Amino acid sequence: MTPSISTVRRRWTASRAFSIYLGVLIGAAPLTACSADPTPAPTPATTSVPGVRTIALFPAANDAGADGDIAASAVDSAVKWRLNSSGTYQATSFNVLLPAVQRALTLDSSDEALSSTDVQAPITSAASAQKIARVMATDGYLLYEIDTYQEDKLTHDISITASGSLFSTSTGEAARSFAFTGTATPQTADEGADTVMLRAADVVASDIATTLGAGANQGKSTIPNSKIGGSSAIGSGILIVLAAALIGIIAHNANDHSSTGSSTSSSSSTGGSGSSGSGGFGGPPPPP
Numbered sequence: 001m002t003p004s005i006s007t008v009r010r011r012w013t014a015s016r017a018f019s020i021y022l023g024v025l026i027g028a029a030p031l032t033a034c035s036a037d038p039t040p041a042p043t044p045a046t047t048s049v050p051g052v053r054t055i056a057l058f059p060a061a062n063d064a065g066a067d068g069d070i071a072a073s074a075v076d077s078a079v080k081w082r083l084n085s086s087g088t089y090q091a092t093s094f095n096v097l098l099p100a101v102q103r104a105l106t107l108d109s110s111d112e113a114l115s116s117t118d119v120q121a122p123i124t125s126a127a128s129a130q131k132i133a134r135v136m137a138t139d140g141y142l143l144y145e146i147d148t149y150q151e152d153k154l155t156h157d158i159s160i161t162a163s164g165s166l167f168s169t170s171t172g173e174a175a176r177s178f179a180f181t182g183t184a185t186p187q188t189a190d191e192g193a194d195t196v197m198l199r200a201a202d203v204v205a206s207d208i209a210t211t212l213g214a215g216a217n218q219g220k221s222t223i224p225n226s227k228i229g230g231s232s233a234i235g236s237g238i239l240i241v242l243a244a245a246l247i248g249i250i251a252h253n254a255n256d257h258s259s260t261g262s263s264t265s266s267s268s269s270t271g272g273s274g275s276s277g278s279g280g281f282g283g284p285p286p287p288p
């Protein structure tokens with residue numbers, strides 16, 4: 001059965017509308033993913049720390065109260081990700097269960113021997129950290145702390161302040177120091193504080209990596225940006241409008257189809273089982 005001209009036209013119109021919607025959807029995806037944070041980033045260090053390629057990362061000490069524990073863990077993870085993804089450094093998180101550390105704890109007297117006091121958390125002693133870094137065979141070690149964690153009760157902005165230094169394992173001296181505050185703003189009225197905190201932690205981690213000379217190449221965070229600009233809202237608005245338009249077209253076609261339902265049903269019933277196999281839309285025309 002050959003479809004009527006009105007049926008072909010309706011299907012072509014819906015197909016064209018859906019194609020346009022998909023085209024704009026693909027084109028608008030980068031708009032919704034991009035960020036427009038007007039806050040300038042720190043000027044990247046021109047070089048990495050001389051003589052330091054591998055880094056032992058010690059968990060950030062928490063001086064910010066109960067909320068600082070979670071923030072410290074978030075900053076730790078973000079710093080490690082940004083340093084390793086930069087290709088400039090290879091960062092390894094300290095853990096008392098590392099085989100090299102466990103072996104050093106069994107030694108009685110040696111340059112590589114560690115005591116239970118050396119590995120007691122939080123590790124804030126530069127001397128203990130240096131001994132552990134030697135055991136871990138890294139060029140440097142990062143010691144830092146979460147100084148403050150604040151949430152604005154009115155705007156619900158979250159700010160995290162961290163400070164510390166990257167030390168040389170060979171000399172025990174601070175090679176580069178930093179102190180940064182990262183602030184994130186809720187994107188929506190119902191956004192949870194945990195998500196806002198993650199973005200604030202990532203801002204701090206980015207600043208730390210930049211200071212250490214990994215800013216130009218450090219990996220971009222997958223956490224939504226704390227200050228999405230108008231491009232995101234525009235992209236989302238376009239998708240919503242197009243989706244509504246597509247639904248309207250489909251509904252309109254359904255109404256047209258219902259108004260001509262009797263003639264269409266009559267044509268279909270006379271086709272028989274043979275016609276239903278070859279007379280569908282896109283099939284060959286019937287014999288003359």
